Amino acid sequence: MNWPLAMKAARMPLVVAVLAAGVAPRVRAQEPATFFRQNCVACHTVGGGRLTGPDLKNVVARKDRAWLVHFIQNPKVVIDSGDPYAAQLLQEARGVVMPALPGMNPAMADGLIALIEAESKLEKSQFVGLQLSDRPFTPADVAAGTQIFLGTKRLATGGPPCLSCHSIGGVGAMGGGKLGPDLTLVYERLGGRKGVGAWLTAPATPTMQTLFSPAPLRAEEILPLLALLEDAALRRGTEGPVAPLTFFLIGLAGTVFSLVVFDLAWQERFRNVRRTLVDRIARRGTR
Numbered sequence: 631m632n633w634p635l636a637m638k639a640a641r642m643p644l645v646v647a648v649l650a651a652g653v654a655p656r657v658r659a660q661e662p663a664t665f666f667r668q669n670c671v672a673c674h675t676v677g678g679g680r681l682t683g684p685d686l687k688n689v690v691a692r693k694d695r696a697w698l699v700h701f702i703q704n705p706k707v708v709i710d711s712g713d714p715y716a717a718q719l720l721q722e723a724r725g726v727v728m729p730a731l732p733g734m735n736p737a738m739a740d741g742l743i744a745l746i747e748a749e750s751k752l753e754k755s756q757f758v759g760l761q762l763s764d765r766p767f768t769p770a771d772v773a774a775g776t777q778i779f780l781g782t783k784r785l786a787t788g789g790p791p792c793l794s795c796h797s798i799g800g801v802g803a804m805g806g807g808k809l810g811p812d813l814t815l816v817y818e819r820l821g822g823r824k825g826v827g828a829w830l831t832a833p834a835t836p837t838m839q840t841l842f843s844p845a846p847l848r849a850e851e852i853l854p855l856l857a858l859l860e861d862a863a864l865r866r867g868t869e870g871p872v873a874p875l876t877f878f879l880i881g882l883a884g885t886v887f888s889l890v891v892f893d894l895a896w897q898e899r900f901r902n903v904r905r906t907l908v909d910r911i912a913r914r915g916t917r
C-alpha cells in the first residue's frame with residue numbers, strides 16, 4: 631500500500647512544477663473572443679470548413695438566434711429533447727455531442743453568437759482556423775516530427791517536449807512519460823490531418839490547454855507532428871512481432887500492478903464481503 635503512494639508523491643512536484651510554469655495565477659478572461667479561442671476553435675472554424683463541429687460561418691442565417699443561444703448552453707439537453715434540427719446536426723457530426731462548456735452562461739452564449747455573426751461578415755475571420763498546407767507528408771516530415779516529439783529539436787516557445795508526458799508507436803515506447811496518453815492511435819480518433827491539426831492548434835483538454843494555450847504550437851511544428859502521428863497510426867499492425875510482445879508485457883505488468891494495488895486497497899472490503907457470504911451460508915446450513 632505504501633510504495634505506490636510514495637511513487638505518486640514523488641511524481642507530484644514535477645507535475646505541479648510543469649503545470650505552474652504554464653498557469654501561474656492566470657485570470658480567465660471573459661471576453662467572447664478569448665472564450666471562443668479557448669473553448670471552441672478545437673471543433674469549429676468560422677469560414678474554414680467543418681472540423682468535429684460544423685463551420686459556424688453564417689450560422690445565424692441557418693437557424694434562429696434564440697435557438698442557438700439556448701443550444702450552446704447545454705447541447706445535450708436540446709438533443710435529448712428530440713429537436714429535429716439538433717438531431718440533424720448530430721447526424722452530420724457522426725454522433726459527436728457538443729460538450730457543455732465550463733464558464734458558459736446566458737450572457738456569454740449571447741456574446742458568442744453575436745461574435746460569430748460579426749466574424750461571418752468579415753472576408754477572413756480570425757477563426758478561419760489553421761491553414762495548414764495539404765501537401766503529402768514526406769519521410770523528412772516524419773523525422774522532423776520525431777525530433778520535436780523527443781525534444782532534440784526544441785519547441786519555438788520553449789515548452790516541454792511531448793516525450794516527457796507521452797509515448798507513441800516505437801518512439802519512447804518504454805521511456806516516454808506516463809502523465810499523458812499514448813499517442814499511437816490518436817490520429818484516427820481525433821479526425822486525421824484536419825481534426826488533429828485543429829486540436830493541436832488549440833487543445834481543449836485541461837493539461838494540454840494549460841501548456842499550449844499561453845504558448846501555442848506553431849504551424850511549422852504542427853505539420854511535422856501530424857506526419858509523425860499519421861506514420862505511427864499507419865505502422866500499427868504492420869510492425870513486426872516485437873510490438874505485440876512489448877504491448878503484451880506492458881499489459882501484463884500493468885495488470886499485475888493493478889491487481890496488487892486493488893488487492894491492498896480492497897483487502898478489508900473483500901474480507902467483509904466474504905465474511906457476510908460465509909455467515910449467510912453458515913446460517914442456511916444450520917436452518
Ligand code: HEC
Pocket residue numbers: 665666669670671672673674682683684685686689692693698701702705709719720721723725726727728729731742834
Ligand atoms: C468537442 C467539440 C466541440 C466544441 C469544443 C464546441 N462545439 Fe459547437 N458543436 C459541436 C458539434 C459536434 C456540433 C453539432 C451538434 C452536435 O452534434 O452536438 C456543434 C454545434 C454548434 C452550433 C450549431 C451549429 C449549426 O450549424 O447550427 C453552434 C452555434 C456551436 N456549436 C457553437 C459552439 C461554441 C460557441 C463553442 C465554444 C463555446 C462550441 N460550439 C464548442 C462540437 C463542439
Ligand code: HEC
Pocket residue numbers: 648779790791792793794795796809810811813816835836837838839841847855
Ligand atoms: C506536461 C505533460 C504533457 C506534455 C509536455 C504534452 N502533453 Fe499531450 N497530453 C497530456 C495529458 C495529461 C493529456 C490528457 C488530456 C489532458 O489532460 O490534457 C494529453 C493529451 C494529448 C493529446 C490527446 C490525446 C487523446 O487521446 O485524446 C494529444 C494529441 C497530445 N496530448 C499531443 C501532445 C503533443 C504533440 C505534445 C508535444 C508538442 C504534447 N502532447 C505534450 C500531457 C502532456
